[in-house]
Amino acid sequence: MRAALRSMFQSLGVRNYRLFASGQIVSLTGTWVQAVAQDWLVLDLSHNSAIALGVVTAFQFAPMMLIAMYGGVLADRLDKRLMLMVTQCTFGLLALGMGLLVVSGAAQLWHVYVFALLFGTCQAFDTPTRQAFVPEMVGPEGLPNAVSLNSATFNSARLIGPGVGGLLIASFGVGPSFLVNASTYLAVIGVLLLMRPGELHRGRRAPRAPGQIAAAVTLIRGRPDLLQAFLLVSVVGTMGMNFMLTLPLLARVDFKVDAARFGLLGSALAAGALCAALAGSRRRARPSGWLHLGFAGLFGVLETVLALAPSFLVAVLIVVPTGAALIAHNNVANQRVQLGVPAQIRGRIMALYMMVFVGGTPLGGLFVGAVSQRYGARAGIALGGVSVLVAAAAIALLEARRERVRVSIDLLPRPGLRVSVPGAVASADPQPAPQPDAEPEPVVSGVLGDEPGAVAEAEARVGRASAAR
Numbered sequence: 001m002r003a004a005l006r007s008m009f010q011s012l013g014v015r016n017y018r019l020f021a022s023g024q025i026v027s028l029t030g031t032w033v034q035a036v037a038q039d040w041l042v043l044d045l046s047h048n049s050a051i052a053l054g055v056v057t058a059f060q061f062a063p064m065m066l067i068a069m070y071g072g073v074l075a076d077r078l079d080k081r082l083m084l085m086v087t088q089c090t091f092g093l094l095a096l097g098m099g100l101l102v103v104s105g106a107a108q109l110w111h112v113y114v115f116a117l118l119f120g121t122c123q124a125f126d127t128p129t130r131q132a133f134v135p136e137m138v139g140p141e142g143l144p145n146a147v148s149l150n151s152a153t154f155n156s157a158r159l160i161g162p163g164v165g166g167l168l169i170a171s172f173g174v175g176p177s178f179l180v181n182a183s184t185y186l187a188v189i190g191v192l193l194l195m196r197p198g199e200l201h202r203g204r205r206a207p208r209a210p211g212q213i214a215a216a217v218t219l220i221r222g223r224p225d226l227l228q229a230f231l232l233v234s235v236v237g238t239m240g241m242n243f244m245l246t247l248p249l250l251a252r253v254d255f256k257v258d259a260a261r262f263g264l265l266g267s268a269l270a271a272g273a274l275c276a277a278l279a280g281s282r283r284r285a286r287p288s289g290w291l292h293l294g295f296a297g298l299f300g301v302l303e304t305v306l307a308l309a310p311s312f313l314v315a316v317l318i319v320v321p322t323g324a325a326l327i328a329h330n331n332v333a334n335q336r337v338q339l340g341v342p343a344q345i346r347g348r349i350m351a352l353y354m355m356v357f358v359g360g361t362p363l364g365g366l367f368v369g370a371v372s373q374r375y376g377a378r379a380g381i382a383l384g385g386v387s388v389l390v391a392a393a394a395i396a397l398l399e400a401r402r403e404r405v406r407v408s409i410d411l412l413p414r415p416g417l418r419v420s421v422p423g424a425v426a427s428a429d430p431q432p433a434p435q436p437d438a439e440p441e442p443v444v445s446g447v448l449g450d451e452p453g454a455v456a457e458a459e460a461r462v463g464r465a466s467a468a469r
Helices: 002-008 015-046 050-077 080-104 109-138 140-172 175-194 212-221 224-240 243-254 259-282 289-306 312-338 343-358 361-375 377-411 454-468
Strands: 417-420 427-430
Touching: 002 259, 015 050, 015 080, 015 109, 015 140, 015 175, 015 243, 015 259, 050 080, 050 109, 050 212, 050 243, 050 343, 050 361, 080 109, 080 175, 109 140, 109 312, 109 343, 140 175, 140 259, 140 312, 212 224, 212 343, 224 289, 224 312, 224 343, 224 361, 224 377, 243 259, 243 361, 243 377, 259 312, 289 312, 289 377, 312 343, 361 377
Parallel strands: none
Antiparallel strands: 417 427
16 A cells, blocks of 8 residues: 555655645645636626636637747746746736735726736746646656646645635635735745756757747647647547536526535536546556547546536536546546657647647637527536547547558568658658668657657657767
């Protein structure tokens, strides 16, 4: 049992990561307190308008689609620890400003829209930097565990935050929730200052050069395993993860519960997510694409069932496994991407990943908000679940067809068929035998992305061969 716990919390043995995780759980708890307050404030100011909630969601996530790639470029080029200090200070000042507006009674709906847009802009720089900073703290061997613990930290905060937020609103009103969140950013800034920069696993920083974004896009386009991950998370992020919009409506309009009980619904979602995150923390290798598809399909089924819940208590019970399936999917997708790309381009790749993951949320939020406004929150939830389920089934059929083709090629009696790796883009072409005086082309057998570390190893071999020439 003790060995299992050590394996589950391996990354916490690294001082820098332990500091980071402790600061994150404080700050993220405040973020969820504010999220509940913001949703409640919008419903109050807009007279329970689903469209208004959708607009806030769109403003908050639109910058991720528009400018996150520039955040990824800066993350690859600059000191990530210092960048996070700047973004955390900005978040704190924004929360303080909005809190003062609400407490003074001057807050209007357009203030919330502006605040959401500014918050999302800062998030477009913070998120890819934070994602790329994790490997610097724990190294490549600790990355799978750290990704799961990051999710556990996030969902521990999500478990605590909505309940605390609901109680704060019930006791003191909406304004103090923003002020509480503003104070929590001091914890993150403090732990970043306490870190030991000399213990970070810093790789070679990307040089200032043209074509950096294009290089990341080219790498993804040539990798079927990455394309599958990106396509699936885009559907989950755009259509399936609109709980910030649909759960408040389900609780307040359909079940007619107060703020404290609404917080319980969010905490139940986080409880399931936390269990899934801890269960996945013992993973040490890059997960398979089929595992990714399986968790996506399960999430789609459970979200669809949630739309049929006949009572608030039943909805709370269904939300627990729904949250577990969602986080299991998110963790597997994150691990497949992070463990499948070289370190010097990881910031840009993770920026693209977050763009497709949450960048589609503005469009999804507006669409699901419009459906929920016309047909009710249940219709919006069902739309998300069915969309994810259809996407997972379609990608699974394409993957099965691709694997049948690959198996048939492998069975052909064609000696010398190998997978070349020019710039980490795989192509199955027969290779001529090398001449005695010629250096052989760097190759890796198999299909790129199917084995843990295959891409990183191939990139390194190509780089060494090129340097030798």
